[in-house]
Amino acid sequence: MLVRDGMTSPVMTTTPDALLAAVDDQMAERRVHQLPVVDAAGKLIGIITARDIGLAMAAGGFEKRTVESAMTTEPVTLRPSDTLEHALTLLLRERFGAMPVVDEQDKVVGIFARHDCLKVLSNVLGLEEAGSRVDVEIARPADELAKALTTLAGHDAQIISAILSNRQGRGQGARTLYVRLRTIDPGPIRRKLREAGLKVVEPGA
Template identity: 25%
Template sequence: MKTHIVGEVMNGDVVCASRETSSQEVLRLLNRHRIRALPVVDPDDKVVGVVSGTDLARGRPARTRTGRGRRFPLPGLRRSTRGSAATAVGELMTSPAVTVHPEQRVSDAARMMERHRVDRLPVVDEEDRIIGIATRRDLLRCFVRTDEEVRRQVIEEALPGALGLASGGVTVSVRDGMVVLDGCLPRRSDIPSVIRSTWRVDGVVGVVNHLEFEGDGCRPWPHGESP
């Protein structure tokens, strides 16, 4: 089953700032490159935060973010280090930054964006050095698929991969990326495997489980339980 990863869609040409970069310089960079935010890096190109136009507008001291994303030298890296009397980025940036690894799945990165309410993620190596940037638009390119394409991949790849056999007995319908699974499976333990495998298909935004398992006839998945 083809699964897209962040390294396949990221942009390797990244505009960065340092902690000492002035707010005026960051604003100039945002306007010049028509972007909403940029990573803040230390002298070793390690990501220490992110600064956005909203941060500059608020003009308040640095705030912290709960939680921590996973962290993965960059040709053409452009960093502004010009200081000024204005507030330095280190006082305004959001830290720590939510970052992703190039080998993470695009679907996982998209969920991180949604969870943290951001529209771009710095991509870093195993030493937290920046190697690219992944925007919401970059990730969405992988999800431009018809419902029929998603349905076909669930039937032809996800279900056989989870069950080790043909998908007979399971009915799959898809609408706007939402997959509905109906049918009866031989074993209760098959149900969570099928759901996990379906979630891995690019373009799936949700899974509705109506699957049942055999016993004294088919029985629905116990109410309130999740696989």
């Protein structure tokens, strides 16, 4: 998946001559923590964050201050064609709240925020869709993963998502295949997974 698949677009922007007080209100209203700053041609020239505004408030003379006086110039940007891995790694490493997404002409086409990362995660897990969850313990991926996927393949219309966990917890223990199924009754699929010799987690047991 690419940044264009997960970014928020179109995105609200502001201009360097806007008053910080007005931008503060806009951000509170839209519940965002940063806005890209663009020039008259729509080109990115900076980013203004809630933190920048907070610092400006503390410094005094706030009523008359403009975005230009408080924004960060030359922010780190993304391209729509960047991978999500690239965006996620940057967000984590730099601890950014968000990064503007720009095209070849530096025009702002979107924003990719932590919130967008969470939306991607929710989408990957399939949480927006009604379904049931089945967890399968995978101790020997070479053998059991094939069995699990072969079994699930017979019910492809019912599968919302299937994710194999990375290393389980701290140790070298079993990995888990988390499956969300588009049904109120995962019983038949659970049964088939068990019949294939797999260990299906029993919640609450």
